[in-house]
Amino acid sequence: MKFWQKICLFSIITFIVIFNAASIMVIERNHSKMLLQEINNTLSANMSINSSVNAIVPILRIYDSIDYEKTVLTNIAQEFVEKNSGQGNYLEIAGEQNKTIYSNLDFDMPADREEQKGLQPDEIKYILRDIDSRTMLFTTNVTDINQKSYVFTYVKDVTPLYAERVEQYRLFVQIDIAACLLYMIVMFFISKGLTKPIENMVRTAKEIAQGQFSERVQLKSRDEIGILATNFNEMASVVEDKIIELERNNSAQQRFINNITHELKTPLTSIIGYANYMRTTKYDEAAFLEGVNVIYNEGKRLEALSTKLMDLILLTDRNPLMKPDNLKDIVSEMESSLRLIASAKAIELELLCEDSPLVAEKDLIKVIIFNLVDNAVKASSEKGRVTIRTAKRGDDCVLEVTDEGKGIAEEHIASIFEPFYMADKARTRNNNGAGLGLSICRSIAELHHGVIEVSSELGHGTTIRVIFGQPNRAIEVSGT
Template sequence: MKLGAKIIVSIMIFFSVMFLFGGYVLISYFYEVTMEREVEGAIEQYQYNKFVVQASLITRGEDWFAGAADGQYDISSMAPDMNGTVAFLAEDGSVLFSDFPAKTEFSVLFSEAEQNMVNYRFMKINNRTFLLTIGIVAHGEISVYLITGVDVEKIQNQQAQIIRKFGAVYATAVSMGIFLIFGISFFITRPIKQLTAATKEIAEGNYGERVAVSGSDEVSQLARNFNRMTEAVHEKVQELSDSARQKEDFVANFAHELKTPLTSIIGYVDRIYKKELPREEQKKAAWHIWNEGMRLEALSLKLMDLTILNHKDFCLQEVKTDLLFQELTADVEYLMDAKGVSLDCTVEPAYIEVEYDLFKTLFLNLLDNAVKAGAKHIRVIGIVEKMAEGTCFIMQVNDDGTGIPKKEIKRITEAFYMVDKSRSRKQHGAGIGLALSDKIAQIHGSRLEFESDGRNGTSVRLCLNCRED
């Protein structure tokens, strides 16, 4: 059974039971109050009739009941002065007088009569309900039983009519309740149905599916949390997909990077082995073999560095930024001059925690990439900024090289990824330098951030926690 049907059935069962119970209590209470009022009226009527009888006994004497014929006559002449339907029974239970329909049986009522007590009982007489009241009327040695009857059939009919009307109201209320609860159930379960449909779409691979959310109730909150969960799942799936693609690209690029120099080496070795080459051609072949060997060596060394970074913990030590960058720029000043590149370095004093050799590798890789991009001027800036999460030292390396296309920026830290492959191979590049640098940045609790319009240079930014000087 679906949730909506369960809600409808559960509420209708509860509503029906409570409605029936409430109706039963009210109708029963009304009937009891009405009957109590009738009983009180019947007793008052009995007391009045008893007073009439006692008054007659006083005025007419005790011989009023003497002789059945005379008594019957005398009692009947008194009946118009009494209220309701009456009957008189002798002490032995025989009927002296009766206004009740013929063949009315008073034996049960007579057997329940008690001395000095007024008893009442409901009896069916000729398919009509009567409230009978019985008591003893005594004067001197004369005692008779006085029975007063009140027709309460109209109350019984009224009760039946109320029950029929209640049944009609109950049927109408249940019918309207079904439609009302169906509508409420529809609006309550609609977000759940949307969630079900969304989960089905997501299970089929449509991770962009979302649930429309409106309101602030628990179901709406569930839908919001579902959307957050879906977003997180989508991001994780995207990360896994990107990771799988990166691994595939890594293997493909690695195989390609090995194939190109090996093919060149094998080709030149084959020429040397099979042919008698002139000295100049031998030197040329040897140079190509050496050049490709250098590429393989650089590739193997950087892959080794990348592997070590993934499986080793490093101890960071606090250093002063101005002294650190003074040493780093001094180490590369000769190389920059040799390549015709000017290097400016301006940093604010602060204390940062670094692993010196790794940070130097990161710094050299950034400068090397700038030089390979054709930069003629490189500027290194280090500033201290206060941020919400604390004080940071921001290192920024700006160059005027060819720049990086915006669509390539997200992938430049992937291993073996090269924006300009022909240029990188000519300069013994393997596309691992920036991947290595980004890994070093992660070890220092940060990431490399790149900015470039693809034409006018590149800016690389690194933010490190620091302590002001």
């Protein structure tokens, strides 16, 4: 059963129970009040008869005649009946041995008269009885006249009261049916309206489960369901970001596997080819030396590749030993080796370094500087210029390496820090590179809570800026 159906069903059941119970209580209470009022009126009428009889008792004692007593009592009864005629009033006066003195009853008096048992003078008892299809209220009292007991029974037909109750129940049933039908219709639309946002969330959840991670619940209400929808959308956004990140990581991992396979295949093919050539042909000193040189160079290339891969793996799980240092001093220590790298292409190396205190592991910072300068030299043309800057910027330390080389296309900037990614594959191959240097730089920057920024323009050069900041800084790569 759906949620809206549960809301509709349980609310209808609750309404029916409460509405019917309340209506029945009202009808019964009203009937009880009217019946009690009728009983009080009937008892008052009986007392009136008794008062009339008591008023003439002294006269009856003077005459002390049974016939006279019967005549007087009959006259009193007839006068009372005529006064209350047409109202369902009945009166019976019985003397000794239950002999009837007066009666206008149109029904047979029941044989068992419980109200007469133990009846005392000046006492009135009443009882309700069903006579045929009517309900009668019997009130009885006894009066002693000249040492003779006379029983006065005043009967009131209260059938209209019960008929009124039945009519009220009949009307109530009609109203009840109409009210329940109307309530069902209203609750149908209310329950559907209340649960529509939930149905939207269920539908959106199904679409997200089917891979449409950008779907969101469109709901602007401020109630609890609106808050739930907002939290649901936030959760969906987090899930979408995680899925995108996983897909990006999977793609990067697959590219890593493809690239490392390719990097290993090229030197191995050369090694295996020359080894097989030397194994299957007659000895020729020139060919032998050429093959040995190729095998040696390709072996060194594999060694360099494995070393860089090992560095990259170790950096992932490394906990560096940080010590206070200065970026300017670290660059100064490396100046001679950096100028040696630049001299290979007659490149001018310019150092614009300011004091930049930094808590870091010096050897890892040297790796960053060496890789960035090496890449800058490789990207530069003969007799170009590479500039190294260090500066203090607020609480941050900045290392900046700028070249005047070919530059990097905008579409490549976001990917240059991936392992084996090479924007200029020909240049990298010619320089025996594998595309791991910038990946190592990024890992080292992460260990030092650094931010890497890249600014490049084709034909005008590239600037790579490493900003060493506070421990809560995130790693960013940006390009302009």
